[in-house]
Amino acid sequence: xxxxxxxxxxxxxxxxxSPRRRELLQQIAVKVEIIPSKFEENLPKSSFSTPAxxxxxxxxxxxxxxxxxxxxxxxxGADTVVVVDNKILEKPSDVACAKSMLSxxxxxxxxxxxxxxxxxxxxxxxxxxxxxxxxxxxxxxxIDWYVGTGEPLDKAGGYGIQGKGAILVxxxxxxxxxxxxxxxxxxxxxxxxxxxx
Amino acid sequence: xxxxxxxxxxxxxxxxxSPRRRELLQQIAVKVEIIPSKFEENLPKSSFSTPAxxxxxxxxxxxxxxxxxxxxxxxxGADTVVVVDNKILEKPSDVACAKSMLSxxxxxxxxxxxxxxxxxxxxxxxxxxxxxxxxxxxxxxxIDWYVGTGEPLDKAGGYGIQGKGAILVxxxxxxxxxxxxxxxxxxxxxxxxxxxx
Numbered sequence: 017x018x019x020x021x022x023x024x025x026x027x028x029x030x031x032x033x034s035p036r037r038r039e040l041l042q043q044i045a046v047k048v049e050i051i052p053s054k055f056e057e058n059l060p061k062s063s064f065s066t067p068a069x070x071x072x073x074x075x076x077x078x079x080x081x082x083x084x085x086x087x088x089x090x091x092x093g094a095d096t097v098v099v100v101d102n103k104i105l106e107k108p109s110d111v112a113c114a115k116s117m118l119s120x121x122x123x124x125x126x127x128x129x130x131x132x133x134x135x136x137x138x139x140x141x142x143x144x145x146x147x148x149x150x151x152x153x154x155x156x157x158x159i160d161w162y163v164g165t166g167e168p169l170d171k172a173g174g175y176g177i178q179g180k181g182a183i184l185v186x187x188x189x190x191x192x193x194x195x196x197x198x199x200x201x202x203x204x205x206x207x208x209x210x211x212x213x
Numbered sequence: 214x215x216x217x218x219x220x221x222x223x224x225x226x227x228x229x230x231s232p233r234r235r236e237l238l239q240q241i242a243v244k245v246e247i248i249p250s251k252f253e254e255n256l257p258k259s260s261f262s263t264p265a266x267x268x269x270x271x272x273x274x275x276x277x278x279x280x281x282x283x284x285x286x287x288x289x290g291a292d293t294v295v296v297v298d299n300k301i302l303e304k305p306s307d308v309a310c311a312k313s314m315l316s317x318x319x320x321x322x323x324x325x326x327x328x329x330x331x332x333x334x335x336x337x338x339x340x341x342x343x344x345x346x347x348x349x350x351x352x353x354x355x356i357d358w359y360v361g362t363g364e365p366l367d368k369a370g371g372y373g374i375q376g377k378g379a380i381l382v383x384x385x386x387x388x389x390x391x392x393x394x395x396x397x398x399x400x401x402x403x404x405x406x407x408x409x410x
Contacts, residue, residue: 044379182240182241182390188387
């Protein structure tokens, strides 16, 4: 069955308040309802052996919370983290912190990991996708300018590739949309598989 | 000097009618005027030794045509081609052709090359950026659905990664925005360099 008609037979809920995730799903014409989860993104990182495990656990927390109240639906939860030297970078707390994060990422490779959980028919389907991102060498002028745009403050790792942050990224390897917040190709194929079973 | 104030001192013209290229430059806050070139994209491909040479020649043709009339400005021309087996894929002429192109790209790697020419102070600065794109295995159902969206017909290679075509792409290596139509990071850094000289 074609994806469109298969998806339209289900109530699909995105358990996320992120406008970027909603836009990504709109881009590929998957109609979802938004019911943001209140699950806190504060699991103890040190108790997970990898950043992917942490992201999947947070995604599962978000999806499960909403699924409990909407068990007839398909519920998608996701969490995206930026990883450098096996350390997870959060959203910068202020301008100084944003500058320091961008200096840390300058001229080198980091990883962006999105954990996804799809709750459907009492089963949790989880996976993660990792994208390698190479930053260009950032001059102090460029960092000052970018921080001045205000873009870094609400973004994990202090940048948004889908905005002005595009000029910071020299190359990436993997899924671009995963860096924005959802691995579109993998998510679409997993939804197709799960709903076809 | 910061990029913003440097760029705002110049009249920058994009010699392209592509709404995607305009949106990409808006995304990174580079203010441009649009004056589409009438240069035909029909140079004899066999007379170029690589697809990159062909794309640069077309980009140069577009930029030069507009620069002749606006020599006080900075003029940007660009051309993006999709390359598989060293063959350049054009925009598909009809639905059958789009299906055949997508079948050809299914499950394998191709390259997207954007040639860029920046005309400024009687000098042509040219470069190209190549991105490797890995398509997922596309089922006949998925190809039918995608062609039915109407998206392929005005796009080189028969897909738009920035639209529903996102679900066709498993991974890429290089610059994502280059696949959309302009290599933002390289273009921004080259403009900065050229205008600072």
